[in-house]
Amino acid sequence: MSFETVLTKALDLRVPVVAGPLGRGSSAEFLGAMAHSGSFGFTAAAHMPEETVSRELAEISQAANGRFGINLSLVRDRRKWLAAALEAGVSVFSLWQGDVEPYVRVIKDAGGLVFWTIGTPEEAKRAKDIGVDFIVSQGEEAGGHYVGCAPTMSLLPAIVDAANGVPVVAAGGIADGRGLVAALALGACGVWMGTRFVASKESANHPGYKQRIVAARATDLVETELFDPVGQECPHRVIRNSTFSTWEAAGRPASGQRPGEGEQISRFPNGKPLYRYDTAAAWGAMEGDWEASPLYAGTTVGLIHDVKSVAEIVAEIEATAEAALGRIANFRVAR
Numbered sequence: 001m002s003f004e005t006v007l008t009k010a011l012d013l014r015v016p017v018v019a020g021p022l023g024r025g026s027s028a029e030f031l032g033a034m035a036h037s038g039s040f041g042f043t044a045a046a047h048m049p050e051e052t053v054s055r056e057l058a059e060i061s062q063a064a065n066g067r068f069g070i071n072l073s074l075v076r077d078r079r080k081w082l083a084a085a086l087e088a089g090v091s092v093f094s095l096w097q098g099d100v101e102p103y104v105r106v107i108k109d110a111g112g113l114v115f116w117t118i119g120t121p122e123e124a125k126r127a128k129d130i131g132v133d134f135i136v137s138q139g140e141e142a143g144g145h146y147v148g149c150a151p152t153m154s155l156l157p158a159i160v161d162a163a164n165g166v167p168v169v170a171a172g173g174i175a176d177g178r179g180l181v182a183a184l185a186l187g188a189c190g191v192w193m194g195t196r197f198v199a200s201k202e203s204a205n206h207p208g209y210k211q212r213i214v215a216a217r218a219t220d221l222v223e224t225e226l227f228d229p230v231g232q233e234c235p236h237r238v239i240r241n242s243t244f245s246t247w248e249a250a251g252r253p254a255s256g257q258r259p260g261e262g263e264q265i266s267r268f269p270n271g272k273p274l275y276r277y278d279t280a281a282a283w284g285a286m287e288g289d290w291e292a293s294p295l296y297a298g299t300t301v302g303l304i305h306d307v308k309s310v311a312e313i314v315a316e317i318e319a320t321a322e323a324a325l326g327r328i329a330n331f332r333v334a335r
């Protein structure tokens with residue numbers, strides 16, 4: 001069955017499925033596996049130091065044959081990362097938070113494609129004028145930091161209605177082909193998935209973190225601002241861990257008075273200390289107390305029962321989407 005949409009055409013995909021950025025989990029190996037499965041993935045830039053971003057992008061590009069995008073979180077000035085990505089030949093960009101307009105202009109002038117992750121219909125109304133190519137509607141059930149003002153079921157069609165014809169990709173709460181078909185029915189041209197791909201064999205997230213996703217139920221999740229850098233208010237959904245539980249037991253004290261604040265729980269790959277309450281998600285080679293770091297996950301944890309390869313996940317999405325379409329067709333006949 002063909003799932004051709006404006007998204008598959010723009011990114012040359014077999015299925016309208018992309019992996020959103022997953023912090024350090026979006027490694028060269030992971031993005032290579034996405035590219036080779038007929039899909040597509042985005043790397044985050046937030047964890048790449050300015051000095052190494054060009055080298056890291058070159059490694060990813062080699063693994064993914066140039067088929068990948070980069071996410072720029074505009075809570076800080078990302079012009080240097082944008083320039084490095086353009087220099088490295090990256091042509092697909094994902095922007096969120098902050099003032100996207102100047103970045104869109106630079107990317108469009110360079111002939112690139114822009115995805116803009118938003119959480120309200122009001123933002124969707126601006127997308128066309130700004131020059132955005134694809135909107136990513138991020139429902140509040142998403143794993144990690146989220147901007148959605150409502151869950152996907154109601155947010156996505158509201159954003160589609162407000163988008164003035166700019167195509168919309170659905171993020172948040174989707175883990176299989178049933179979710180893909182539902183998103184297409186609600187007006188999306190594809191899906192943007194996070195939590196399901198964290199629990200893939202190739203993602204460079206910590207194996208213990210992947211197992212926590214497999215074991216978790218939706219009731220194990222908490223919505224918090226605990227792991228934000230001070231002053232940046234963006235809620236995030238995580239699996240309850242020791243850092244959260246200890247903070248909760250202490251009466252949820254404000255930043256500066258939280259238990260274990262300033263305590264080093266690990267080291268970043270560049271040797272810098274990683275402190276409790278930092279935003280960094282547990283990565284594969286992380287030493288120390290990985291469980292104390294934020295275990296970002298969305299409500300799809302209830303649908304994820306094992307760690308699979310990217311190819312298996314994509315094949316499963318295709319098969320379950322076809323089955324869902326078959327059920328709908330039978331339903332129509334039965335009526």
Ligand SMILES: Cc1cc2nc3c(=O)[nH]c(=O)nc-3n(C[C@H](O)[C@H](O)[C@H](O)COP(=O)(O)O)c2cc1C
Nearest residue numbers: 020021022023044142143144172173193194195298
């Ligand atoms: C570990 C992790 C890290 C993430 N990091 C980013 C990021 O740096 N930038 C971004 O735009 N979205 C980020 N996201 C959000 C995803 O791109 C995506 O919107 C979300 O995971 C979709 O919801 P789902 O988890 O229900 O599939 C992250 C999600 C996870 C799980």
